Structures are given as structure tokens and as C-alpha cells.
Amino acid sequence: DKWVYNFGGGDADGDASLKNLLGGKGANLAEMASLGLPVPPGFTITTDVCTLFYKNDRQYPDGLAQKVDEAVARIGELVDKHFGDTKNPLLVSVRSGARASMPGMMDTVLNLGLNDETVAGLAALAGDERFAYDSYRRFIQMYSDVVLGVDHYHFEEILDLYKEDHDYRLDTDMTAADWKAVIGQYKDVVSKERGEPFPQDVTAQLWGAIDAVFGSWRNERANTYRRLHNIPEEWGTAVTVQAMVFGNMGETSATGVAFTRDPSTGERAYYGEFLINAQGEDVVAGIRTPQPLTIFAKQKQGEDLPSMEEAMPETFRELVAVFEKLEQHYRDMQDIEFTIQEGKLWMLQTRTGKRTAKAALKIAVEMCADGLISEEEAVMRVEPGSLDQLLHPSLDPKAKRDVITKGLPASPGAAAGEVVFSSDEAERLAQDGKPVILVRVETSPEDIHGMHAAKGIVTARGGMTSHAAVVARGMGRPCVCGAGDLRIEKDGSGFTAGGRSIAKGDWITIDGATGEVFAGEVKTVQPELSGDFRKIMTWADRYRRMKVRANAETPLDAKTARDFGAEGIGLCRTEHMFFEAERIVAVREMILAEDKAGRETALAKLLPMQRGDFKALFEVMAGLPVTVRLLDPPLHEFLPHSDAEIEEVAKASGLEPAALKARAHKLNEFNPMLGHRGCRLGITYPEIYEMQVRALMEAACEVAKETGETIVPEIMIPLVAEVKELSTLKVRVDAVCKAVLVEKGQDMTYLVGTMIELPRAALTADKIAVEAEFFSFGTNDLTQTTFGLSRDDAGSFLPAYQKQGILEQDPFVTLDQAGVGALIEMAATKGRSARANLKLGICGEHGGDPDSIHFVEKLGLDYVSCSPYRVPIARLTAAQSAL
Ligand code: PEP
Numbered sequence: 040d041k042w043v044y045n046f047g048g049g050d051a052d053g054d055a056s057l058k059n060l061l062g063g064k065g066a067n068l069a070e071m072a073s074l075g076l077p078v079p080p081g082f083t084i085t086t087d088v089c090t091l092f093y094k095n096d097r098q099y100p101d102g103l104a105q106k107v108d109e110a111v112a113r114i115g116e117l118v119d120k121h122f123g124d125t126k127n128p129l130l131v132s133v134r135s136g137a138r139a140s141m142p143g144m145m146d147t148v149l150n151l152g153l154n155d156e157t158v159a160g161l162a163a164l165a166g167d168e169r170f171a172y173d174s175y176r177r178f179i180q181m182y183s184d185v186v187l188g189v190d191h192y193h194f195e196e197i198l199d200l201y202k203e204d205h206d207y208r209l210d211t212d213m214t215a216a217d218w219k220a221v222i223g224q225y226k227d228v229v230s231k232e233r234g235e236p237f238p239q240d241v242t243a244q245l246w247g248a249i250d251a252v253f254g255s256w257r258n259e260r261a262n263t264y265r266r267l268h269n270i271p272e273e274w275g276t277a278v279t280v281q282a283m284v285f286g287n288m289g290e291t292s293a294t295g296v297a298f299t300r301d302p303s304t305g306e307r308a309y310y311g312e313f314l315i316n317a318q319g320e321d322v323v324a325g326i327r328t329p330q331p332l333t334i335f336a337k338q339k340q341g342e343d344l345p346s347m348e349e350a351m352p353e354t355f356r357e358l359v360a361v362f363e364k365l366e367q368h369y370r371d372m373q374d375i376e377f378t379i380q381e382g383k384l385w386m387l388q389t390r391t392g393k394r395t396a397k398a399a400l401k402i403a404v405e406m407c408a409d410g411l412i413s414e415e416e417a418v419m420r421v422e423p424g425s426l427d428q429l430l431h432p433s434l435d436p437k438a439k440r441d442v443i444t445k446g447l448p449a450s451p452g453a454a455a456g457e458v459v460f461s462s463d464e465a466e467r468l469a470q471d472g473k474p475v476i477l478v479r480v481e482t483s484p485e486d487i488h489g490m491h492a493a494k495g496i497v498t499a500r501g502g503m504t505s506h507a508a509v510v511a512r513g514m515g516r517p518c519v520c521g522a523g524d525l526r527i528e529k530d531g532s533g534f535t536a537g538g539r540s541i542a543k544g545d546w547i548t549i550d551g552a553t554g555e556v557f558a559g560e561v562k563t564v565q566p567e568l569s570g571d572f573r574k575i576m577t578w579a580d581r582y583r584r585m586k587v588r589a590n591a592e593t594p595l596d597a598k599t600a601r602d603f604g605a606e607g608i609g610l611c612r613t614e615h616m617f618f619e620a621e622r623i624v625a626v627r628e629m630i631l632a633e634d635k636a637g638r639e640t641a642l643a644k645l646l647p648m649q650r651g652d653f654k655a656l657f658e659v660m661a662g663l664p665v666t667v668r669l670l671d672p673p674l675h676e677f678l679p680h681s682d683a684e685i686e687e688v689a690k691a692s693g694l695e696p697a698a699l700k701a702r703a704h705k706l707n708e709f710n711p712m713l714g715h716r717g718c719r720l721g722i723t724y725p726e727i728y729e730m731q732v733r734a735l736m737e738a739a740c741e742v743a744k745e746t747g748e749t750i751v752p753e754i755m756i757p758l759v760a761e762v763k764e765l766s767t768l769k770v771r772v773d774a775v776c777k778a779v780l781v782e783k784g785q786d787m788t789y790l791v792g793t794m795i796e797l798p799r800a801a802l803t804a805d806k807i808a809v810e811a812e813f814f815s816f817g818t819n820d821l822t823q824t825t826f827g828l829s830r831d832d833a834g835s836f837l838p839a840y841q842k843q844g845i846l847e848q849d850p851f852v853t854l855d856q857a858g859v860g861a862l863i864e865m866a867a868t869k870g871r872s873a874r875a876n877l878k879l880g881i882c883g884e885h886g887g888d889p890d891s892i893h894f895v896e897k898l899g900l901d902y903v904s905c906s907p908y909r910v911p912i913a914r915l916t917a918a919q920s921a922l
């Protein structure tokens with residue numbers, strides 16, 4: 040088995056196609072090395088080793104040690120140094136790298152190979168004692184934290200005290216002698232905490248670091264990140280060991296990160312940050328304020344510091360040539376890490392850059408225009424779920440705003456909420472349904488859960504590529520970074536900025552597109568969807584097979600759905616039309632009526648209202664298909680609760696309050712979700728459905744006549760378990776339809792179909808299809824009843840299931856393909872066997888979920904129906920599924 044892949048020195052064992060084996064980082068380093076780009080030589084230990092490591096109780100396979108020894112020796116040959124050599128020491132970095140990028144989640148060790156002796160060699164070699172001892176103390180600190188588990192605050196405390204004692208303000212005030220003194224104290228702390236000295240044997244150091252990186256695959260924050268991003272644990276991480284290059288060897292050295300295009304807007308502008316005389320971690324940590332790469336960016340951000348283009352013009356040109364080469368080669372926007380050691384450029388990483396939805400659209404459209412990618416590829420390049428970011432509000436330009444501070448525009452979008460300062464609290468409040476804005480000095484990987492829970496994030500420190508910025512962009516959370524004048528009170532009671540005090544719990548609003556932070560709640564408006572959006576959606580529609588409809592009842596929702604490209608309504612939940620204040624009394628009157636006559640009186644009041652609703656809906660939909668579902672929910676949802684409500688119904692119906700109360704009590708059910716709901720209402724109280732069908736058909740006839748559109752109403756019966764329920768109701772539906780058509784003297788085609796939302800319906804779908812002209816899979820109820828899992832109560836225990844890996848995903852969000860999916864597949868097959876032209880759709884929440892859409896595309900369903908805001912996501916996903 041080949042567990043170790045070499046790269047550097049002009050070639051490589053692996054390439055970009057081996058991502059699964061070498062991790063993203065290892066595979067791309069190999070690829071860059073083969074392209075002839077300047078990559079410090081190194082090797083990657085494969086993810087297979089990670090898998091074996093965990094399988095064999097954290098033991099490595101036999102023979103790995105020897106392969107690693109050989110690979111280290113190879114690096115030494117290429118850079119003409121030796122690992123552990125006291126005169127000419129080779130130093131390496133040890134980094135993690137999984138198949139999917141997991142920024143900052145796992146461990147890294149730099150400067151490995153330094154000890155009390157090699158540090159002197161490094162000093163002599165570099166001609167810079169200060170640099171060598173600074174490197175050694177960084178190594179001790181990092182290695183102790185990551186590998187030995189000695190908390191970093193010990194080291195920070197020592198350094199802070201030392202600086203205080205010597206009246207130093209900055210690390211740069213420290214001399215070589217100072218660092219030597221600090222190193223002595225660092226080593227003492229390690230001995231005290233660990234009961235043994237800091238390891239001096241460089242091979243032991245190396246294996247310690249390799250163990251730690253493989254071990255970090257299963258640390259708490261990596262586990263959380265994987266859960267949030269659906270990354271399977273089996274993938275494992277690779278470990279890359281690479282010759283160190285130093286960005287901290289004086290004024291001709293630097294380190295930086297860059298994107299080949301702007302990851303926020305997609306603009307075609309090199310974009311990034313660098314720090315002179317610094318090591319890689321300094322940029323990401325956000326401790327010093329980094330400088331922009333280009334003059335353009337400097338002007339745009341209003342920076343004073345010189346850009347790289349000005350400070351290091353020659354290396355900048357070299358870097359730009361690398362950007363171009365990488366974009367042409369990978370045919371996508373790249374996210375790059377580089378280091379300049381004494382004027383020489385080194386590439387440390389490249390990967391496909393994370394981007395906002397807006398940037399993804401722009402980059403895909405422009406790369407297609409440039410002939411770099413095809414239209415189909417452009418469609419595939421945009422992650423459907425990310426479109427959500429574009430479809431949500433931004434600040435109302437006309438709203439009054441009260442700016443308290445301004446930071447960097449790190450991730451676009453507007454958000455408002457209560458101020459909180461800890462991620463745990465953000466999560467807690469969010470669980471109670473409160474919108475929160477997480478305000479931090481800076482964020483670290485430990486804040487992932489809080490950032491996820493928050494509507495938006497503000498940090499006082501850190502640049503556009505700081506942890507907060509990168510993670511927020513990935514999540515689509517609005518984020519303002521590096522709001523420099525923001526000070527959080529030590530006791531966490533509030534913050535000050537711009538001379539103002541904001542208490543914890545106060546509302547603020549942030550605009551991640553401008554970097555502004557406002558006091559209070561600023562009004563927001565719906566987004567203008569840009570040209571790029573329309574273009575990609577048009578292309579998506581070209582490649583899509585399935586139709587996309589919306590779940591909508593109100594004319595406003597229907598209009599939104601159409602604006603987003605819905606091709607019909609797949610589910611109109613008629614009960615939603617019942618809740619308006621003036622109607623609910625009539626609805627209650629109908630439910631509480633003692634007999635058919637009483638019900639009919641109440642229904643007569645509802646009929647014109649329903650007819651009006653349907654007319655409005657048909658008008659908006661202008662001839663597109665509209666599926667109307669007859670009354671479904673359990674009656675208790677409509678029951679009056681307070682005495683005042685009873686009183687209202689009493690007045691409207693002329694019945695005694697006491698009698699009404701008794702009747703309401705009698706209607707109470709132990710298990711309403713499995714009780715008197717859906718078509719069971721239609722069976723027991725047929726006059727309800729008859730009223731609805733009459734209202735619907737009258738509305739359809741009237742709108743058809745007025746507009747000249749051809750309308751084909753689709754009448755849907757919910758919660759059918761047995762074909763006779765459907766056949767019984769269908770007789771009544773047909774009778775009402777015929778009667779209305781005769782009364783109106785009009786002709787109209789209409790369809791009668793059913794929801795498949797109970798397992799028995801799926802199992803007997805061939806029988807049901809004899810009566811039904813269409814099926815719409817109600818995957819909310821079908822999931823509930825297949826799992827025997829209450830849709831309203833699952834929230835209290837499902838998270839534990841996900842945490843323990845019993846269920847990977849919430850089955851109410853992403854379709855359970857093995858169980859619920861199998862029922863759908865069976866029902867589709869059986870249904871079509873009985874009726875070849877049976878129309879099939881899905882209208883549960885899953886209709887807007889990308890994974891679920893891919894699944895139903897494979898089954899050949901005719902359409903998906905989802906909430907209006909998810910229509911674009913469904914259109915794009917359906918196209919990607921079909922491609
Ligand atoms: C369903 O059950 O999936 C469905 C669409 O209906 P409702 O959510 O109204 O029960």
C-alpha cells in the first residue's frame with residue numbers, strides 16, 4: 040500500500056484528482072507542484088491511514104514509519120538540509136487536510152524540528168538569532184497546545200508578564216535574549232504540566248504532531264462542523280508534512296492569503312491580504328491589521344497601509360501570474376495561501392474559493408462568457424441552497440438609520456437582533472426563537488455553533504479573511520468584521536462604540552454589505568434579483584425536466600411564487616384561508632354546530648369568502664395549474680379557547696355558550712394528528728367539502744369567463760388511506776362540479792386526485808390510482824407516519840439522535856430515502872402501473888430541499904412544490920439533477 044505521496048522539486052506522486060485520498064490540501068499541492076509552481080517540497084500521508092488509525096485503536100500500519108523516514112529524507116535532499124541536523128536543520132510544517140475544506144477545525148504545527156540545538160543552527164544559518172528563537176518559542180507554544188495539551192493561556196501569560204516587566208509594548212520589542220529567557224519559562228511550564236520535558240528528539244516531535252492531526256479529526260469542534268456540513272466521519276483526514284518557508288525573515292519576507300476574484304461580490308479583482316515579516320497564522324488570527332494586495336482594493340477599502348502592489352511590485356507581478364495560471368488550470372476561482380521568504384514566492388495552498396451566492400452567480404456567468412466553462416457547468420457551479428442569501432431582505436434604503444460604528448463588509452446581507460456576547464448564549468436564545476446578533480472581539484472555531492444560531496455576527500478585530508469573515512460567508516450569515524472602535528465591557532454587560540453604549544439584550548442591526556452597525560432595528564426590504572441571477576435561472580430552466588410549483592394560499596404568496604418562477608400551485612392549504620379574524624367565527628360555528636342544518640348555515644357564510652379567495656388565486660396564476668386541497672387539519676385547531684371566543688360564536692350561531700363549551704369539549708381528541716382530520720372530515724361532514732368544491736368551481740368558471748384563460752382546477756383529497764374513502768368522496772365532488780358547470784352553463788376540465796401521505800396509501804397506490812388522476816406526496820405526514828414520529832414533538836429529541844449519529848439528518852428537512860423514499864418509489868411505480876398518465880408531485884417541505892429534489896428526480900416525478908422562497912432553489916436543483 041502506498042500510504043505516503045511525495046510532492047515538490049518539479050513533480051509529484053499525486054494530483055488534484057486524488058482528493059479523497061490526499062485531502063484537498065495534499066491533492067492541490069501535488070497538482071501545483073506538477074504545474075511547475077513554486078511549492079515547498081513535502082509529502083502527504085493518506086486518509087486511508089487515518090481510517091486504519093481509528094480502526095486499529097490508534098495504531099499505524101506496519102511499514103508507515105519507514106516510508107515517512109524516507110519521505111523526510113527526500114525533502115532534506117531537495118532543500119539541502121537535514122532533519123535534526125544541528126548545523127543545517129530541516130524544519131517542517133504538519134497540517135491536516137480533509138476531502139472537504141474544514142477551515143480552522145483541525146490542528147496544525149509549524150516550525151517542527153527545532154530543539155535546543157537545532158535552534159542555534161537555524162540562527163547561524165539565517166544570520167538572525169532573534170528570528171530563530173522567536174521561531175522556537177512559537178513552535179513550543181503551538182506544539183504544547185496542540186500535541187501536549189498544555190493550554191495556550193500559560194504561554195500568553197508568561198509572555199505578557201515578561202513584556203510588562205520589561206516595559207515592552209509589542210512582540211517586536213523582544214530581543215533574541217528576551218526570547219531565550221521566555222523559552223526557558225515555556226519549557227518549565229511544559230515540564231510542570233506534563234511531568235516530563237519538552238521533547239527534543241525531532242522524530243518524536245514529528246510523530247507527536249502526526250498523531251495530533253489524525254486525532255483532531257474527531258475533536259469536538261470538527262465533529263460539530265461535520266454535522267453542520269454533512270461531512271461523513273468515514274472520510275478521515277490526510278496529513279501533509281512540508282518544508283517550512285518563513286515569511287518572518289525581515290522586511291523582504293511576508294505571508295498572505297488571496298482570492299483570484301472577490302469572494303463577496305464576484306468582481307474580477309484580485310483580492311486578499313498580506314503581512315510583512317509575519318508567519319501564516321498571524322494573518323488568519325487577526326492580531327495585526329493586514330494590508331491589501333492591490334491598489335484598487337486599498338482605495339476601495341479606504342486603507343492607509345501600502346498595498347502589496349506598491350510594497351513588493353515584482354513579487355506581486357509574479358503572484359498575479361500564478362493567479363492567472365491557477366484560474367486557467369482549475370477553471371474556477373481559487374483561494375490561495377502564499378509566503379514570501381527573502382523575496383522568493385512560495386505557494387502553500389490553493390483550493391476552490393468559498394463565495395457568497397452573489398459572487399457564485401457572477402463568477403459562473405463571467406467564466407461562461409469567457410469560454411472557460413460551459414452553460415451547464417455554470418449551472419452546476421452555484422450551490423442551490425446558497426440562493427437563500429439573495430432572496431432575503433436587505434436594509435430599506437428609506438429607513439432611518441442610526442450608525443454606531445463601521446467595520447469591514449465581511450459577508451453581505453442585513454440582520455437585526457438582540458446583542459449577545461457568547462456563542463452559548465446565542466444558541467440558547469435562538470432556540471427560544473429570538474433573533475440575536477453575536478458580538479465578539481474575534482471568533483474562533485469554538486464559536487461555530489453560536490455563529491450558526493445568530494442572525495448576524497460582528498467582530499471588533501480581524502480582517503476580511505479572519506475566521507469570522509470566512510465562516511460567516513460560508514454560512515451565508517451577514518457579518519461585519521474588525522469594527523475597530525468597538526469595545527466589549529469586561530463583565531459582558533454591553534459594548535461601547537462611537538461614543539455610545541449598547542447593553543446586552545439591546546437591538547442592533549448590521550449591514551454586511553457596507554460594514555455598518557446600527558442602533559435598534561432598521562427596516563428591511565426584499566432584494567432586487569440581479570442580472571446574473573436571472574441568467575443562471577434561465578439556463579437552469581433550459582436543462583430542467585421537472586416542473587416547479589409553490590405551496591401558496593394568499594394572492595401575495597402566489598405572486599411572490601410567480602415572481603420567483605413558480606409554474607403553478609402544487610398545494611393550496613384551504614384551511615389557511617379560515618384563520619382570518621372575521622372568518623374564524625363562521626368556521627367555529629360550523630364545527631360546533633349540532634347538526635347538518637347548523638353546519639350548512641355556517642357554511643353558507645363561508646362560501647362567498649372561499650369563492651373570493653379562489654378567484655384571487657386563479658387571477659394571479661393566470662391559467663397555470665392550481666392544486667386545491669380540501670380541508671385537512673384536525674378540528675381542534677379551530678376550536679375556541681377563551682370565554683370571549685365562545686361568546687362570539689354564541690352570538691353568531693344563536694346557541695347557548697354552555698352548550699357550545701360542552702360541544703367543544705366533546706371534540707377534543709387524544710391524538711388529533713391521527714384523529715378526525717383530512718378526508719375523514721369529508722366522510723363524516725360531506726357538506727364541508729361540498730361547500731369548498733362549489734366555491735372553487737364557481738371561482739374557476741368566473742375567472743375563466745372574465746379572463747379567457749383555460750383553467751384546469753386540480754381538486755385534492757388529503758389523508759386518504761383506503762381507496763373507498765377517495766371513491767366515496769369523488770362521487771360527491773363530481774356531483775357538485777357537474778351542478779356548478781350546469782348552473783354556469785360552462786364547460787371545464789378538472790382533475791380529482793389525492794395526497795399520498797400515509798403508508799397504507801403508498802402500499803395500495805395501484806388501487807388508489809384507479810380513482811385518482813394525480814398523486815401529490817405529502818412527505819410531512821408521510822415522514823411522521825412512517826417513522827411514527829410526531830412532526831410537532833420531534834424537535835425535543837431529534838437533535839440527540841443527530842448528535843449520536845443515529846440519524847444523519849432531520850427527516851422532516853431531508854427526505855429519508857431508505858424508508859419514506861422507498862414508499863414513494865413503490866407508490867409511484869404502482870400508481871403508474873394502474874394509470875399510465877398519472878401526474879406525480881411532491882408537496883411536503885422536502886419539495887424545496889436539494890437532496891430530496893435529487894431523489895425525486897431519479898424517480899421521475901413530474902413536479903416539486905415548495906414554499907415561494909424556495910422556488911429558485913428548486914429550479915436550480917432540478918436542473919442540476921437533470922444534468
Ligand atoms: C404533508 O403532509 O406533507 C403536507 C404537504 O400537508 P400538511 O403539511 O399540510 O399536512
Ligand code: MG
Nearest residue numbers: 796817819820
Ligand atoms: Mg399532510
